[in-house]
Amino acid sequence: MSDERRYHVDGDLVPRGEATVSVEDRGFQYGDAGFETMRAYGGDLFRWGAHAERLEETCEILALDHGLSRADLYDRVHATLDANDLEDAYVRLSISRGVQPGKLDPQPEVDPTVVVVVKPLPRGGVDGDPVWGGPATLRTVSTRRIPDAAVPARAKTHNYLNGILARLELRGTDADEAIMLDSAGNVAEGATSNVFAVDGDGLLTPALSGPVLPGITRETVFDIAQEEGIPVREATFGPEMLRTAEEVFCTNSTWEIRPVDAVDGTRIGGGPVTKLLARNYRERIEERFY
Template identity: 65%
Template sequence: MADDELYYHVDGDLVPAAEASVSVRDRGFLYGDAVFETVRVYGGELFRWADHAERLADSAAAISLDHGLSPTELGARVTETLEANDLADAAVRLSITRGVGSGGLTPDPEVDPTVVIQVEPLPRGGVNAEPVREGPATLQTVKTRRVPDAAIPAAAKTHNYVNGVLARLELRVSDADEAVMLDGDGHLAEGATSNVFFVDGDALRTPSLDGPVLPGITRAEVLDIADAEGIPVTEGSFTPDDLRNAAEAFLTGTTREIRPVGTVDGIEVGGGPVTTLLQRLYDARVERECYGGQRLSDGRSDDPEQSGGGDGVDGTQTDA
């Protein structure tokens, strides 16, 4: 489906994508004064919608944006948009701005929010799914640092993405396709649009949310799967060398799910048994919850949670 054939939801109305627009005086356009969520849709189901809705509410609270819309109302608008486009597998971007103000940087006391829902068709997820992005990720550590939490709350998913844009611009001199960003002290933070995990032989490790790290929904899902599998996890402070010297590494994000890392700063890292196991378990969850376990019951693929597990951190079998 071409973009110009899609319908978007703008302030309560479905409109052709080519006609979708907001005012040039909208504060989301003028100042990035807006919050958003990207939600994955599998088989017509909004995956982890409650978690996304909660994070959206937290983001709005962090910038004092009282938009007055409930998760139920927002979810209904998303569903209406998916149905209008006849999409069962997609990515949804839901944005809420503070709307058109009277002028100046200071927000008006009363808010008339602008709500925009965009959709993008994606391949079917779950077991034996076609990946959204082919091949392992190539990472490059960049000079652009993450904005300190005291400046812009890291937990707030806002339209202020210039920080990530600058990081991605640095990749033009390399073959990398994702930027690894550090905090002000030079420790690992996250990718420009992803959370970072790696394995050092003893445990699964990821930067702590104590730093300027977005609390990713897929990140939380991976931590939950690891806990259920008995895979040790350390959330802490790590250096770029920790990532470069890792046994394996991967990125997490809503649309790309769990993506193995091939290289970091030109150093080969690669995937491995832990990454593979987590991918299989993640896909199995999606398959059961969103597709009724169709590909788990028709013999197309084994369910690691039903068939006795997969390779653990040390290469041994783990119970599922």
């Protein structure tokens, strides 16, 4: 078998160099597609059910009736992992409305384009090194999060221009994640992450009543905090709360739980709560998959 990585495109496993979609695909033309970024550990998907449910909600918001079952999508992901002999991996599953006439109005009949992309992503394990190169440095940017009344935050679509513009503002700075505010100036989320603060009352994170993606790792942190007896508050607050917090960390499927070193030039540093949560998270992975 070739050493070239293989992707799953519309039911077929093809070499990466041949993995293409039509220029008339609505996912390419309009960002009219949903996706999920996931982690595979030990050859299986972490919290597949939660990711599948969120993808279904995205497709429901888009009125994208692709007709594919969870079992079908799960099998495509696993076939891709197996074809690449990957156990610990980054996984991206995308579903677009497919090729349709080149006009804005989508047709009700859908022949979806389904793509699975996988890349090696070693895990650190309980006592190993995390996948990120070091603690994150955050900077509040001027690009605001799109209001839910315009594009619902819970719809994880291919249109990521909002986050791209936020990340572009970081060029020339030492920051590697952008903190995005809502239209009222309250903290919403990072460009690709959820954000948590730690203070004397426990954990604090932006409420889902704002333009905040309901992250799967975010939800897992809630579960761990409850087990550890750490209070969690969902609230509305400004960026000053992050700058004065005892600890700050970000979460997403790739980073898992990533501590924050500084916010807007103010040094935060690590802390015991973040370390406890991160270790508990890794222990869950260890117990579930290895």
